[in-house]
Amino acid sequence: MSDSLTGRETVLYMVGAEAGQTMTVSLTVNNTAGYFNVYAPGAGPGDAALAVGSLIGPMMPDLNRFEGILPTSGTYTISVYLYRAAARRGEVADYTLDVAVTGATGEVVQGDFADGLAGGPDFYQVATSAGGPLNLRAGPSQGAAVVIALANGTNLRNLGCRMAEGRRWCRVATLADPGDEGWAAGDFLIEGSGTPAPAPTPASDAAVGGTDEQRVHFDPGASGAELTGTLPPGASHRYVLGAKDGQFLTVRVAGQGPGLSYQIFNPDRSFLLDQMSREQDYRGQLWQSGDHVVEVINRGNDTASYTVTFGIE
Known part of the structure; x- marks a missing residue:
């Protein structure tokens, strides 16, 4: 995965794995202040890290290289960041993060x-x-x-x-x-x-309340768009966005009602993201070119209003 970050930004990657499997993580970055930390399931930035990329120690045979047998099953978090001084100066880091999980399930x-x-x-x-x-x-x-x-x-x-x-x-x-x-x-x-x-x-x-579809257009020079909508119980609305393999897609849904969720389909209609709660934002790199579909769904018992924000870069 390749991306960049600026200043105090932190990019998080979530990796599901099982106890006893081996995870390897390596970071290649064009700024010597760029590092990553690995957090065990249930922990994240602000908690004690399982391994710190700026320090050599258990599971860290070298700077920005992690290799170890995982102690527990669950979702591990990898945090990519700039060290404090560089973050305060607003420096930029372009990086590539390589992650592998091996071993029988x-x-x-x-x-x-x-x-x-x-x-x-x-x-x-x-x-x-x-x-x-x-x-x-x-x-x-x-x-x-x-x-x-x-x-x-x-x-x-x-x-x-x-x-x-x-x-x-x-x-x-x-x-x-x-x-x-x-x-x-x-x-x-x-x-x-x-x-x-x-x-x-x-x-x-389709959802019992019906499904509508709408193509999303960005303003000239813009890399994102914000749209609003209202869904009766059981209904959904699909947003179609053209994007290319390798680009990053960001989706954020904000609204009222506990039943709001969303899912994302690849151009071949396989799932890119399945049944995500509105409280969680999505940002990920695409691996297909063509029309991606973001479907906002109201599974609650009341009509729900929402705002959905898209970004492609």
Whole structure:
């Protein structure tokens, strides 16, 4: 990943990995004051770092090079920054960050212990925070293809769980005959029963309130745009932005109502980002050229007004 930062800016990269895997991180930067820190799951800038790029020590065989066996499963944070004096002077640093995670992932395990990797109950139930659907995926990854969208409250048969990408994923099957089988994020599963619940909806279906689409145009010379909208319950609005492989896309959604979320599709309609809460901004480098789609969704029970900000650089 290549980017630049100025002054007191800090760029954060989130990497999901499992205990026992090996992570390597190296930073190439054109400013000698540029460094990175690595933080264990649950920690970030302001907390104690797992490793500091400006110091040689455990897991840091050289300046700006990290290599070590990870102690816990979860999402690790890599913070790229300028050292204090250079940051105060407003210096600029162009850099390339290389990250690798190697080593086998854990096996699918079975058992009778709820909320862990060792099995769980015989049945799960979908329980999303805003009452919306949950994607059932072909593999234990946010980037895996969507098989179907499971309605909130759907009961599922538990076929075993494992850690992947710093997250607990469970292989589940719907109770219909014939049913569907795939992987669901364990964050949105609670103990359920063998009673069939609402039928799943095809992943390609629009939200129940309808979906509109709009192409986003930037003003001449501008690299961003800000738009406003209003969504009734269950509705969504799709924004289409043309962008190229290698460019950076920034998305920020601000609004009222707990049910607002958004997702981003690549030009081939695969997921770039799946079901992100409005409280979290997105910034990432694109790997396809063409029309990217940002879909803002209201999964709440009330009409919601919002502002969405886009940037492409």
